[in-house]
Amino acid sequence: MALVPQDASTIADDPVGGAHHVDAPELRLFVMGLFFIFGGITSLNDVIIPKLKELFTLNYTQAMLVQFCFFTAYLLIGIPGAKLVKKIGYMRGAVAGLLTMMVGCLLFIPASQNAVYGLFLFALFILASGVVIVQVVANPLISLLGKPETAHSRLTFAQAFNSLGTTLFPIAGSALILGSLASVTADQLTGAELDAYRTAESQAIVHGYLGIAAALAIVAAAVWMFRNRLKGERHEASARLAGIDLLKRPRFGFGALCIFLYVGAEVSIGSLIVSYLMQGHVMALPEQIAGKLIGFYWGGAMAGRFVGSAVMRLISPGKLLACVAVGAIALILVSTNTTGVVSGYSLLAIGLMNAIMFPTIFSLASEKLGSRAADGSGIINVAIFGGAVVPLATGALADLTGSLGLALLLPALCYAVIAGFGYYARQPANSPPQLAASE
Numbered sequence: 001m002a003l004v005p006q007d008a009s010t011i012a013d014d015p016v017g018g019a020h021h022v023d024a025p026e027l028r029l030f031v032m033g034l035f036f037i038f039g040g041i042t043s044l045n046d047v048i049i050p051k052l053k054e055l056f057t058l059n060y061t062q063a064m065l066v067q068f069c070f071f072t073a074y075l076l077i078g079i080p081g082a083k084l085v086k087k088i089g090y091m092r093g094a095v096a097g098l099l100t101m102m103v104g105c106l107l108f109i110p111a112s113q114n115a116v117y118g119l120f121l122f123a124l125f126i127l128a129s130g131v132v133i134v135q136v137v138a139n140p141l142i143s144l145l146g147k148p149e150t151a152h153s154r155l156t157f158a159q160a161f162n163s164l165g166t167t168l169f170p171i172a173g174s175a176l177i178l179g180s181l182a183s184v185t186a187d188q189l190t191g192a193e194l195d196a197y198r199t200a201e202s203q204a205i206v207h208g209y210l211g212i213a214a215a216l217a218i219v220a221a222a223v224w225m226f227r228n229r230l231k232g233e234r235h236e237a238s239a240r241l242a243g244i245d246l247l248k249r250p251r252f253g254f255g256a257l258c259i260f261l262y263v264g265a266e267v268s269i270g271s272l273i274v275s276y277l278m279q280g281h282v283m284a285l286p287e288q289i290a291g292k293l294i295g296f297y298w299g300g301a302m303a304g305r306f307v308g309s310a311v312m313r314l315i316s317p318g319k320l321l322a323c324v325a326v327g328a329i330a331l332i333l334v335s336t337n338t339t340g341v342v343s344g345y346s347l348l349a350i351g352l353m354n355a356i357m358f359p360t361i362f363s364l365a366s367e368k369l370g371s372r373a374a375d376g377s378g379i380i381n382v383a384i385f386g387g388a389v390v391p392l393a394t395g396a397l398a399d400l401t402g403s404l405g406l407a408l409l410l411p412a413l414c415y416a417v418i419a420g421f422g423y424y425a426r427q428p429a430n431s432p433p434q435l436a437a438s439e
Contacts, residue, residue: 050275074385272404
């Protein structure tokens with residue numbers, strides 16, 4: 001998924017604020033690795049959703065609780081995570097986040113042994129809590145690690161690593177987690193046989209996340225070695241609800257809503273890809289092959305960033321945002337009104353439309369915030385909670401209508417609102433008097 005542009009804290013050492021930078025190529029390498037890891041872990045949810053859905057005979061609403069628990073961490077952990085980073089510093093904060101992620105991965109062991117869906121959800125929440133802390137660290141840190149004039153290019157390059165993770169993890173995860181050789185399914189078993197089946201089949205999930213846990217431990221140990229590398233690090237305190245007043249500004253409030261809707265729509269579609277492609281009237285694919293195609297969805301988003309950055313030199317960001325949002329709606333309508341490969345690949349192509357949405361919505365919403373930019377970023381961080389709400393509502397709609405195609409109309413509605421924001425924000429923002437006076 002897309003990145004949080006910056007954490008809610010105000011960083012005294014941040015080169016964006018005009019203070020010094022740190023020339024540390026080895027730390028930049030570690031931070032790029034962080035972007036790759038938390039991007040991949042987030043997209044791996046798209047693989048385990050169909051697996052858990054089958055193991056626990058879940059409906060779509062229940063299956064979407066995976067995303068609900070994962071993205072609720074952004075709402076509950078974002079601000080405490082920023083305060084933790086302020087207290088212990090960037091490098092130690094990164095280690096804390098990585099270790100929290102590792103604990104979340106290890107919790108898949110008791111979840112599998114007890115064959116309880118709720119334990120899997122708890123493990124995912126802990127894992128996501130670590131992801132949020134790492135994101136709070138990674139975005140401003142990548143700006144700090146180099147010359148101020150190249151901060152934006154470094155963040156763009158880091159986002160490419162994030163997209164690489166979201167593309168590769170589902171492909172590897174599908175090969176490991178999906179494609180079971182079992183000759184029965186969970187809905188054919190009861191009692192002790194069902195518990196044994198769930199324990200055995202969920203071992204594939206456990207093995208995958210144990211591998212991730214081992215990698216996280218290695219990265220955490222490497223980052224710990226550089227825990228004192230950033231000398232003179234300082235952080236300013238911020239108000240408990242810093243930035244909430246910015247929602248009264250129409251442009252920012254509209255943009256924050258669109259971040260909520262965008263993340264929700266993106267996650268909803270990614271979560272349903274496997275089930276959608278397995279349908280007989282679409283592509284009738286086996287679970288494992290359908291899972292590997294998730295990489296096309298996230299890979300499209302990675303490729304689209306490069307194309308979008310070039311196109312933005314020709315047309316305004318707001319107009320481009322409106323165009324790609326309309327394009328996403330068109331692809332949903334094509335997919336839901338056709339069959340076979342046209343239906344399947346038109347859904348996957350929505351990833352290409354998603355590519356520029358998050359950074360464009362963020363930049364358009366945050367124009368002319370000046371010294372309030374960090375507060376605005378904190379609100380955007382909370383708005384990622386849309387990844388919890390919209391997928392759950394989409395799953396409920398699928399259960400209510402009995403059709404994944406009809407359920408996709410909810411993400412289409414989200415894109416319609418985003419298209420409206422793009423048109424609304426097509427002109428540069430004006431500085432509100434209270435902001436201009438404070439600068």
